[in-house]
Amino acid sequence: MQIENALVKKVAALARLEFSDDSLASFVTEFAKIISYIEKINELPLEGLSPLSHPVEGVQMLREDKVKGSLSISDALSNAPSKRDGFFTVPRVLE
Amino acid sequence: MNYTPVVGLEIHAQLATESKLFCSCSTEFGAPPNSNTCPICLGMPGVLPVVNKKAVKYAIMMALATNCRINRRSGFSRKNYFYPDLPKGYQITQYEVPIAEDGYIEIETDGKRKRVGITRIHLEEDAGKSLHPEGKAEEVTSVDFNRCGVPLIEIVSEPEISSPKEAVAYANKIKQLLEYLGICRGVLAEGNIRFDINVSVMPEGAGSLGVRTEIKNLNSFHSLAKAIEYEIERQIKVLDNGGRVVHETRLWDEKKLITRSMRTKEEISDYRYFPEPDLLTLVVTDKWLDEISSTLPELPDARCSRIEKQYGIPHYNASVLTSTKPLADYFEQVAKLCKNSVRASNWVITEVMKVINERKITVDEFSVRGKALAELLDLIDDGVISQTAAKEVFSAMLETGKSAARIVEEKGLFRVSDEQAIREIVDKVIAEHPKEVKRYQGGKKQILGFFIGQVMKLSGGKADPKVAQRILQEVLDN
Numbered sequence: 001m002q003i004e005n006a007l008v009k010k011v012a013a014l015a016r017l018e019f020s021d022d023s024l025a026s027f028v029t030e031f032a033k034i035i036s037y038i039e040k041i042n043e044l045p046l047e048g049l050s051p052l053s054h055p056v057e058g059v060q061m062l063r064e065d066k067v068k069g070s071l072s073i074s075d076a077l078s079n080a081p082s083k084r085d086g087f088f089t090v091p092r093v094l095e
Numbered sequence: 096m097n098y099t100p101v102v103g104l105e106i107h108a109q110l111a112t113e114s115k116l117f118c119s120c121s122t123e124f125g126a127p128p129n130s131n132t133c134p135i136c137l138g139m140p141g142v143l144p145v146v147n148k149k150a151v152k153y154a155i156m157m158a159l160a161t162n163c164r165i166n167r168r169s170g171f172s173r174k175n176y177f178y179p180d181l182p183k184g185y186q187i188t189q190y191e192v193p194i195a196e197d198g199y200i201e202i203e204t205d206g207k208r209k210r211v212g213i214t215r216i217h218l219e220e221d222a223g224k225s226l227h228p229e230g231k232a233e234e235v236t237s238v239d240f241n242r243c244g245v246p247l248i249e250i251v252s253e254p255e256i257s258s259p260k261e262a263v264a265y266a267n268k269i270k271q272l273l274e275y276l277g278i279c280r281g282v283l284a285e286g287n288i289r290f291d292i293n294v295s296v297m298p299e300g301a302g303s304l305g306v307r308t309e310i311k312n313l314n315s316f317h318s319l320a321k322a323i324e325y326e327i328e329r330q331i332k333v334l335d336n337g338g339r340v341v342h343e344t345r346l347w348d349e350k351k352l353i354t355r356s357m358r359t360k361e362e363i364s365d366y367r368y369f370p371e372p373d374l375l376t377l378v379v380t381d382k383w384l385d386e387i388s389s390t391l392p393e394l395p396d397a398r399c400s401r402i403e404k405q406y407g408i409p410h411y412n413a414s415v416l417t418s419t420k421p422l423a424d425y426f427e428q429v430a431k432l433c434k435n436s437v438r439a440s441n442w443v444i445t446e447v448m449k450v451i452n453e454r455k456i457t458v459d460e461f462s463v464r465g466k467a468l469a470e471l472l473d474l475i476d477d478g479v480i481s482q483t484a485a486k487e488v489f490s491a492m493l494e495t496g497k498s499a500a501r502i503v504e505e506k507g508l509f510r511v512s513d514e515q516a517i518r519e520i521v522d523k524v525i526a527e528h529p530k531e532v533k534r535y536q537g538g539k540k541q542i543l544g545f546f547i548g549q550v551m552k553l554s555g556g557k558a559d560p561k562v563a564q565r566i567l568q569e570v571l572d573n
């Protein structure tokens with residue numbers, strides 16, 4: 001897989017991260033290394049095997065549909081950098 | 096150029112569980128903002144989601160009702176995107192293997208039946224709610240996380256819908272199934288059911304589908320139909336003018352009744368799905384599946400044909416009566432208790448539904464219960480009161496809550512079949528209308544109806560019309 005500036009920039013944008021041009025270049029090198037390491041898997045003979053749905057074997061436990069109470073509104077909001085009238089507030093998002 | 100519209104629907108339905116999908120917070124609607132949250136649904140670090148069994152059961156029920164294949168092993172994935180109403184930065188949803196696939200439902204438009212395929216049904220969590228207060232001073236968006244983590248199923252149709260009318264019939268059928276199963280509150284105004292659509296148009300004779308556009312978050316049947324209608328026309332206009340349709344998500348403007356392009360960077364969505372490491376494979380055992388299918392309630396189509404046969408009522412009546420479960424329950428209660436089930440079906444469809452629609456109430460809130468209505472209808476069939484008098488009694492029952500028999504007694508609404516009384520009225524009518532008598536005797540026999548009407552009027556609707564007709568003919572023909 002070819003790793004280019006554009007791809008790293010796209011991934012950074014999706015993750016809402018910003019890099020200087022210098023660190024961008026080093027990311028390109030590091031990404032390329034990681035990807036080529038992972039791509040070794042493609043060398044395995046996997047024909048005829050069904051895909052693994054989950055890396056961990058086992059079955060999901062289910063819980064009964066019971067309400068067990070929630071945080072108080074003030075506790076829920078206690079870590080919020082910005083709040084008003086019981087709401088979390090963020091810079092205006094235009095629809 | 097002629098075009099065939101091709102429409103697919105994705106319907107999000109909130110499941111009527113008590114608690115959320117991955118935590119034990121309440122799903123109550125209308126609670127104070129952020130009063131139903133916990134570290135799990137607020138996306139705090141280090142917490143673990145645990146799946147609500149009832150939500151899975153409800154998803155399976157809908158899958159069975161829509162003839163889907165249940166995947167015995169399905170999984171959860173993370174769908175990554177940033178939005179203020181999504182505290183974790185990802186939504187837990189089913190991606191690669193959903194809980195159910197390959198189903199269908201039947202819809203009816205203009206008397207024609209059609210099968211619409213269901214591609215898949217998957218479980219996922221709802222997001223919170225963003226509010227954008229009006230006014231210039233309000234430069235913020237407020238977020239309420241009460242809805243965050245409420246269980247949803249997404250029902251994805253095949254692109255087999257070809258008109259706004261079919262889309263509404265399909266959406267209505269899905270809503271009806273959800274309500275019959277009792278797994279969704281089904282209140283569109285509260286956002287319990289929301290529609291995403293994809294629309295394209297195919298030039299006649301073309302072998303492949305056209306480029307489609309998507310419109311998200313429609314929340315009424317009206318906007319569903321209007322948005323599809325607009326989008327079909329818009330795309331045809333673009334193509335007829337030599338342009339091409341751009342694959343994009345468009346916004347529905349409820350006020351202007353148009354769709355418009357969003358043109359934001361977010362348009363190129365890249366959700367980078369990957370398996371949710373905090374949840375294991377979701378397994379549905381034979382035993383559980385049997386248990387769920389054996390307790391599935393009677394569904395609308397089956398109930399419609401049963402009611403049609405069992406009570407000998409017209410198909411149209413049966414389909415209207417089974418449109419909602421409470422209405423069908425109400426009708427069956429009346430029909431079982433009264434002598435004439437065809438009359439019962441007509442009364443429920445006309446008189447009862449008129450009041451319910453006018454007062455904007457539900458069938459369960461309707462004050463004249465099934466037994467009381469059955470008693471009223473039997474008074475007609477027993478010849479105690481006329482059809483006209485019955486309507487008056489019905490209004491009085493609504494106002495006073497008294498029984499039909501008591502109102503008939505108090506108002507003296509007994510039908511007059513006493514010949515002598517009717518003969519007196521007939522004489523009076525004939526004396527008052529000499530011109531009409533002449534015309535009748537001159538050969539215009541069809542004005543007999545006029546005389547019967549006059550007799551009914553003078554008797555206050557109490558005369559037996561058959562007796563009135565016989566006496567009128569007797570007197571006029573001699």
Ligand SMILES: [Zn+2]
Pocket residue numbers: 115118119120131132133134135136137244
């Ligand atoms: Zn919670």
